[in-house]
Amino acid sequence: MRKGKKKLLTIGTSLFLTASLFAGCSGNAKTGETTSNTSTEAPTVKEEAVKEETVKEATGIDTSKKVELQFYMLGDAPKDLKLIQDEVNKMALEDLNATVKFNFTTWTDWDQKYKLLLSSGQPIDLIFTAEWTNYQSYAMKGAFLPLDDLIPKAAPKLQAYVPQDFWEAVKVDKKIYTVPAIWKEYVNDGIAYREDLRKKYNLPKPESLETLEQYLDGIRKNEPDMLPLADTEVSHVDSIRQMTTKTVNTNDKVPYGLSIMYDTPRDVTSYWGSPQHLEDLKMFRSWQEKGYFMKNMLNIKDSGSDIFAAGKAAAILGSENPNRFGDAVVKVKSLHPDWELGYSPYPNMKGFSSPVHPIHNGFAVPRSSKNPERALAFYEKMVTDKRYNWLTQYGIEGKNFEIEDGKYYKMLGDAQSNGFTREGMNGWAWRNPEFMLFDKSYQAVLDMFDEMDKIAKPNIFQGFGEDWTSYQAEKAALLQVEKQYLYPLNDGMVKDVEAGLKLFMEKAKKAGLDKIQAEYTKQWIKYLDDNNIK
Amino acid sequence: MFKKKGFLYELNKNRIMFLMIAPTLLFFLINSYAPMVGIYYAFTSYDFAGGLFGSPFVGLDNFKFLTQSGILLKLTINTLGYNVVFIILGNVISIGAAILLSEVRGKLFKKLSQSIMFLPYFVSFVLISVLAFNMFNADSGFVNQLLKSLGFDPVDIYNTPWLWPFLITAFYIWKNLGYSMVIYLASIMGISDEYYEAAKIDGANIFQRIWYITIPMLKSTFIILLLFALGSIMKGQFDLFYQLVGNNGVLFNVTDIVDTYVYRSLKVNFDIGMATAAGLYQSIFGFVMIMTVNYIIKKINDDYALF
């Protein structure tokens, strides 16, 4: 077995080598171009000079000087990146008289590096943005160039392609700082559970808090060696909110213990310290006593999904969105064919779902960019030109992937031998629904998305960018208080819940909770007003 | 001849020595002193358009998050307390181990045990925390299985704060023993044999030899380790604390140090100004500490002073 694998690897490598030798030709064939590019230097330059004229007209920007664009994405570079980059550059040189260098931050300390990249002033032309990279906060502090005037000039096609309300939604202080992705996806969580065990012991489907408790109880009684819940740290807390309220957010939480309901977004109240909060904490305590959780969930290093996937626990509340659940199903099918997984998405319990907000995936032009126009023109190509798009999303057709049944993506080889797997460049931001290819097994996830589409309401929460400058110190202090006094309550580690909550509220107030909540509420209401959300 | 001469005279007299130390000075000038302009970040509210000197000056605002909930005093006491224990216990144990090892005769035993004691140095705290959880957790931990089989009640170690100062100290010593022991061992190697010969002639026994020769000869090494430890007495061992304790708030009262607090507070909204401010507090604390101690040492015996 192992020997075979190794052999496959060597074959893969040599294939890779041969492919790279021929890559030049196939690239040209695709662009419908003759061999001019691969011949000597001189004619190429001449030809470029001729082409400039047409290019200029097409894009309305000055492309007379050849430039190299610096492109930054989070995560790890795919193995064949260089190959793809060369292919892209062949086209970009011709279309825009530019080449691009794709850089990746890796996931090690990515947030710190992201900050360094933006504050060091080194020339960067395109960088990924999302709400989880603090897009709004960076934009407010002047890290990115405003794009309002640049886009119509440098990327008119892109401007038309992104719907107007998306452009509106990504505005920070009334200016556009990022090019949003328009593919609609859902990243809300749900309860993932063991359907096979549920059937075996004839338990109800966990589709509400009540049935969930029955399910957990049944597992506890029938499978004494199994943990009912795989959740670690405090991931279950937000899930319970999703399950029992119509809270405005789809993931994570409304910060600072505030409570905002979707239908009445202007009523901002404090969840922390409320009777409901006490009740929830008491429930967590009882869960701990009944043994639904593991005892030291604040310290365990394995992730909840690993614990669930290893068969140690029977359900997980806090980390399975449709994408990840789809992944888990595929994995389980191969490793434990006798298991069966079930899934109850929280939107079904809330009665509505919200797709991700436009700021969830985007690309911005940092202040340090030397060629903002060319950068946008290039990004337009990545999004709207199928050749660029496919190359940077799926790799080289026939080498990295092929098309199955006319519409499905099929990876060639396996994850090890294939140097560019699907979305190998983490190209979440330049997904173009028209060109997108999906793996066959992904159909289940798409079906889930379709279900959610039926009950979808716009995401009004994610677009809100909080400006914490005025309460930065309080925010930092509160974060500590929350971990010190609330986390143990959340995990049912404190015997006297009422006294524990009182102590937490006392400490939180001392850290400046009231000021933070008031400031946040003020900004939130202003955001609602600015965006005409009633 | 006896008149003190100026810098140029010195430079000329010791030009070879100046040349020998010049690369080192240049190294620190560039690698350490030049970036110190960044200390100014501590007093600004950073924005990208302005950069280091163009961002608005905010005075001491960035220090506020340290003092906000009156937590600074507790953090300072914790950090000091742990470091003092680490310095004393760590040095005593590694001096002891070095002396024991130097007195042992078996060559293979000596080599083998030395190598083994170095092993923990290579184990990252990430792994240590995984193993610790495996040992201590209340559900299936090794320690509790043992207690149960011996007929004792299980202990929820992660919910028992008073245990943790001991555990953390034990892990610290366990991990660093091999490293600091080598320093002392090398110092013992440097002691000239003549001293021992003389002692033998005088009829000193093994304890007297250790007490009157070995230990006094380790004094200067100890003082160097001490001074370096004191300079960073407000910092240090972030991984040890962060990996073992993580986000377990139950233990914070006895395990939170300045570094872990800063990390937790700024993780979500990492702010250059606030991070620099916290570092500056640690630096100034260490600076005052070190100047005082060095001054005292210099009074007692100039030879042992660091500078």
Next chain:
Amino acid sequence: MDDNILSSRVFRMMAYLIITIFSLLCLFPFLLIISGSLTANESIIRDGFHLIPKVFSLEGYEMVFIFPAQLIKAYSVTIFVTVVGTLVGLFLITMAGYVLQRKDFKYRNPLSFFIYFTTLFGGGLVPWYIMLTTYFGLADTYAVLILPGLMTPFLIILMKNFIKSAIPEELFESAKIDGANDFRIYYSIVLKLAMPGIATVGLFLALTYWNDWFMSSLFINDVSMYQLQYYLYNTINTMMFVSQMATGTGVTLGRDIPTESTKMAMAIVVTGPIIFLYPFVQRYFVKGLTIGAVKG
């Protein structure tokens, strides 16, 4: 001779006993790691660690060796950086230590302070990063992996102390009278007599280079220039990101990674080679004493 005295024999017995206990305490977790690296990931998560693997598997090592060419490349980068950095650094450190302990070098105290001061105050990561990338253009070079780690104040002062205690003052004076210049004294006396100290400092320096991942993380974009520790550490971080951050982002990894057993296998792969370095250094700790012991 004093070997026959009862107190000495009891003392040595105790020494053996105590050191054996210490060693076992240090060895035990390492055995757990070795066993963990040979256990199936699911079994680690389900059953925890045991001295004998419950479900034997090599999946951790398979993950580490998934791209053998890259791993070998990372090894060679680390070896290159460690060797060059240690040799150059040791040369500079011994020179500096030597000069700083010379009594007739007038500025030894202010310069010691100049060096020591950098352990107290620092400007933080950002200006340093900007300096190395923008002003010196060191991003994606081997130089950036080596240069910033050449010296630390601690090692210089430690070296100064080792030289001071190993070489009597009179030796320098008599050498000077013989007409040797300062570099010659360093070269022919210090480098010979301070070997235990030099070996120690060299070991520490080599370990720092060997364990470094931070330089690669900050300054290296090109996978083929990653240091070993970073190459491996990054795999762990990718797994952690996907499990922690990814829920709100919809990111999936698309392949199954045996997280726990991989971590353990990495520790073995990283530690293994450097342990072989130790016995070389050890010579200097054992030899001197054997002579002393024979004489005593």
